[in-house]
Amino acid sequence: MGATSGNRSMFRRLLRRLLFANHGRLFVILLALSAGAAVSAALLNLQVDAKRRINSEFRAFGPNVLILPKSSLASFDATFSESTAKEIPESYPGGRVTVSSALYIAGRISISQTGKSISGIVAGIRPLMFLRIAVAPSGTDPGKPPLPNMPQGPVCISGQRIAARLGVEQNASLVITDGDHSESCTVFSLIHTGGAEDDRVEVELHQAQRLAGLPGRISAISLYVPGTSQQKADYVASLQKQFPDIEVRPLRQFSEAQAKIYSRISGLLTAATAIILILTALCVMAAMTNIAAERRNDVGMMKAIGGSARRVLHLFVTEAVVLGLAGGLIGAAAGIALSVVLGKAVFGVAAAPRLIVYPICVALTVIVAILGAYPLRRLVNVRPATIFRGEA
């Protein structure tokens, strides 16, 4: 068809005329198509982003794998080498593993200002502030956030209950002693988690090691391992093989429930995605059927002067494709930009643009635009007289 260049250029000419006949209408149709593409791109981007974000939300549940010296229940003095932590693979197919080492010692904690002291657990953590949910503890003045700037010198974090007993406040100076070793630090913030952290003071790992006279030793390693249940299980098994003299213990409370909850949420988000795609199809279809209605007369007339069904259809389907492509390209880009803003408004964090969304939305718009031209497909096989009579 149209083998000669003359016919090809005529086709292009016809197409140009078709598209730009009425600037106002072209604008409206493109607007409708882009709107459909934009909405779906925005929502799709949010969904894809949400899945990944919610996965990382699960990090906030805290560590799900614990590494302890074998039969550590004998006494809490058992320690193992800090170098173990460095050998743990941090990235694996399931995602990025967060690693934190800790050394627990019992020591005497006193406030330098008041001299009041108490015996308690001191945890040396690296990195400090690992997986912490720092919440303004009730009972303290809710208007006081953690110190805006890190103070000079070593910092520590005090659990809320031990702070209450000792009378510790933010910015207090603590002196911690264990045997003949002594260290000091400034309280950076108080935390209240409802767990063991409430009853201890956390300092930087090396400080705790100096205090205990145990350089290079740690009591436990906490890991957050992302991924599916199977991936986690494989990772734990390979870790245990890598370090046969220590115990790698998955914390079932979080692993299993997490997997189940995530699969529910994932299912929901997938359903929402399907809804979004149907919506796009609806919008685009609506825009295109309006065009198809207008092309009705053109089809009849072109057939009357000898236009074959194939050629006439080719013209209008190409129009639909061009419109769908234009609307899709513009709309999807706008939609992704919109989703970044929406993410900030709804979740407080700007959504990251996920590039996979772009081609999907454009393709969808084009496909549905072609489908929207379907009524014309039927029409090209109807006799012109019927079309002119208005009965088609």
Add this chain to the structure above:
Amino acid sequence: MFARLIADSFTRRPRRKLLTVAALSLGMAVVTAALSVALDVGDRLAAEFTSLGANLVVTPQADSLPLEIGGVDYRPVNSGAYLPESDLPKIKSVFWHNNIIAFAPILEVPVQAWSPASKNSFSPGVVENATLLGTWSQHALALSDGKEFVTSAEKTNSWWSVEGRWFTENADETLIGANFARKFAVKIGDSVNVAAAAKPAWKNLRVVGIIATGGPEDDAIVGPLSIAQELSGKPGLYRKLYVLALTKPEDAFAHRDPKTMDQKDFERWSCSPYVSSIAYSIQQVLPGSDVRVIRRIADSEGQILTRVRSLLWLVTLAALLAAALAVGASSAASVIERRSELALMKALGAGSGMVGFLLAAEQLLLAFVGGTLGYGFGYVLARIVGTKIFGVPPLPSFLVLGVVLALATVVTLLGSALPLRRATHCEPAPILRGE
């Protein structure tokens, strides 16, 4: 006559009418499904989150500072304070008692244990040191109003998995930890003898299940609270209580200190099932207790719930908008197509008002039919989605039906309003001529 006109116009151009109804149905189905799921999801997800276990922990206020590492408490035995078990029924008397799904007290006691069946490292006469953790299993708690509340550690610590079955209270049964069982080759059906400093006589317990938690319980013996109380010489007491409550995600208002609130705010705060207000009310009824929120669970749960809900509402909103757009366009198109028919009616003497009214009536009928059909499909869709994801279908809601019908009506009328106006106010002649 009017009815006849409508009936007449309905049978003509059935294909166009069918298309409009189809667009309406699809749009409304999507809206229905989205709305139903969005309304339902909060409760469903909250129910899912209960599988994470308790979100509140209660300890004696006067207690010494726990020395806890990896879940094991290293405090010397007789240090510390305890709470009375008899106060526990009061928990179910707080304002939000229906949200309190379960609670289970814990009392740990160091024991010596040996098992006649064990063929491994010990033989009769050689004893091992272990911890016996006492708690409730299917415990029927008598409440002040005469009813019974059955609760269990199974709910508060739902990740504890038991091979065999949980012990029955008052039957001298117990569970043993998986590591314990493996180390000493003790099986279900064997018996274990325990004794403690406060009760030197050996108590014989039958093993009915093996418990695996991934925590220190794997090395312990988990038995009824009453036995732990007996062995530690602390009858009617417990040291730690886990509570599982259904809560509402917290916002800035929830985080405020109740002591700083005025009467009105305080009422609003305590009348919302925030985890912190439930904690506060439990603290009121359990004297001498310190109730803490397990932030690790409560906060993350709140975050995730809020995010998922926001996202779903966004989708629902988009569904509403898109359905409105699609239906409006479809309805507009159908009016435009019938321009000549309308012009003819005008030429025959029908007033603009009459023509408009006729068309509006027709569109309303379409909206009603399409909206109801759409609701039907959408409800089926919502059921499928709900069952597939949560195992439970969402409840049918008249609210949703109402919204859907209202939306369908408004959108159809709005969509046809503009072209209708143009059509009825145009001169009939040019249209009839075919221009």
Add this chain to the structure above:
Amino acid sequence: MTTQPLVNPVASLQPAQQTPPQVVLENLVKEYGTLRALGGVSFNIQPGEWIALMGPSGSGKTTLINILGGLDTATSGRVTVNGQDITRLGESDLVRYRAEKIGFVFQQFHLVPYLTALENVMLAQYFHSVTDESQAVEALQRVGLADRLDHLPAKLSGGEQQRVAIARALINQPKLILADEPTGNLDEANEEIVINIFRELHQAGHTILMVTHDVDIARNASRRIELTHGHLTLDTTCNFLEQPKLCPHGKPFPSSGCCSTLDAKSCNP
């Protein structure tokens, strides 16, 4: 007035008819459901004839011309054009027929509103086979629109639009020109221009079938055919051979004069 089925005028032709007819209609019937638009129409068209097809509204003339033009299909009967039986053709073959054999001029012009005059003519070339811009320009020149090539239909007067339509109808050198009330939407001045073009076409030897209700226009034609209620009720020829003239009641006319001034009143009861 009752009408009786018409005796095929071909039969009563003098055997001295030299050229075979270009178009033969045999018992053409068209029904729309229970409505009979054409109830068995038969006549021939010789090459070079200009036939005025007349009749009251609803008589079936548009139906007939549509069937002849391949825009509609017959319910029964046969139509042979240039030896081809078009009633047997499928839709895609009819498309070729329309492109190659027919030039149609509509009352409503049916120009593509977003194509220029030149492009509208080239469109017909495009659908036929190959576009040829110079040929299209020439066609428009011939209808006197050399300076209107790039105008959109909205910028052209009714008469100019119809002229474009005529140029389009002629561009593929059709064997048969069909026109359905070509001046129906035109004012007098433009009507004159358009009819002049048709006169030129007739003089050049084209076969024209034109539906019209205007007696004055019909005067230009060489033959007049009238339909009433889907039946052929009048058929005149403007030929130096005396063709039988038939009245509505089937009896022959008195032989007076030729074609266009006939009307029912002259009939002998």
